[in-house]
Amino acid sequence: EVHLVESGGGLVQPGGSLRLSCSASGFTFSAYAMHWVRQSPGKGLEYVSSISSEFSSDGVSTYYADAVKGRFTISRDNSKKTLHLQMSSLRAEDTAFYYCAKSRASGNTYVYFDSWGQGTLVTVSS
Amino acid sequence: EVVLTQSPGTLSLSPGERATLSCRASQSVSSSYLAWYQKKPDQAPRFLMHGASVRATGISDRFSGSGSGTDFNLTISRLEPEDFAVYYCQQYGSSPLTFGGGTKVEIK
Numbered sequence: 520e521v522h523l524v525e526s527g528g529g530l531v532q533p534g535g536s537l538r539l540s541c542s543a544s545g546f547t548f549s550a551y552a553m554h555w556v557r558q559s560p561g562k563g564l565e566y567v568s569s570i571s572s573e574f575s576s577d578g579v580s581t582y583y584a585d586a587v588k589g590r591f592t593i594s595r596d597n598s599k600k601t602l603h604l605q606m607s608s609l610r611a612e613d614t615a616f617y618y619c620a621k622s623r624a625s626g627n628t629y630v631y632f633d634s635w636g637q638g639t640l641v642t643v644s645s
Numbered sequence: 646e647v648v649l650t651q652s653p654g655t656l657s658l659s660p661g662e663r664a665t666l667s668c669r670a671s672q673s674v675s676s677s678y679l680a681w682y683q684k685k686p687d688q689a690p691r692f693l694m695h696g697a698s699v700r701a702t703g704i705s706d707r708f709s710g711s712g713s714g715t716d717f718n719l720t721i722s723r724l725e726p727e728d729f730a731v732y733y734c735q736q737y738g739s740s741p742l743t744f745g746g747g748t749k750v751e752i753k
Contacts, residue, residue, distance in 0.1 A: 556690075558684075563733060563744055563745070563746045563747045564682070564684070564690065564733050564735070564744040564747075565744065566741060566742040566743065566744065582740070584741055585741070618689065618690065620690075628740065629678055629737050629738065630737050630742065631678075631680035631692070631695045631735060631737050632680075632682075632690070632692060632735075633692045633695075633701065634692070635689040635690045635691070635692070636689055637688070637689050638689065
């Protein structure tokens with residue numbers, strides 16, 4: 520059974536940084552693209568970032584939503600089956616539950632999310 | 646960017662009734678690359694369907710998806726108590742990936 524557990528959320532001041540992690544189990548982590556999706560309080564789901572598998576036709580590549588491009592960095596450690604999201608220059612509008620999600624493909628294109636973690640809350644406030 | 650508009654915003658129904666949720670795209674969704682998710686408070690989103698009509702493993706056949714191009718529907722044939730939740734559509738046919746704003750199915 521696929522299991523995704525996020526950690527690292529918390530309260531951070533505007534302009535600050537935070538690193539989220541997602542520990543994966545129950546599947547061959549290195550074979551699949553992994554993603555972050557967020558949900559602000561009272562709002563809908565919003566795509567954040569993706570990282571492909573090394574088995575993707577283009578190798579490991581990353582993709583970011585415009586709202587976070589240049590501020591967030593996604594990475595993965597296949598040996599530890601862990602996904603990361605380094606967030607910097609945080610803004611109030613980044614306040615949200617951040618979900619780690621798995622897709623069925625190795626690449627970043629044409630992806631939907633077949634497994635999700637429980638999420639970790641990031642609050643950006645002074 | 647493909648904008649997905651879900652309607653209605655809220656659907657008030659009784660258990661046993663049929664629910665029809667709409668997801669309309671601002672431009673054609675290529676190859677019907679549309680997925681549906683269920684979200685309950687304090688729970689992870691649950692994957693329901695991909696390719697507009699292909700149910701995920703373990704999803705009840707009370708859930709069915711239809712549509713193509715710009716108009717898609719999710720139908721729940723007979724609402725069970727556990728079906729009351731918020732439902733989101735997502736297109737994955739073009740970049741960036743986008744979600745609809747959600748439809749809340751609440752108990753009448």
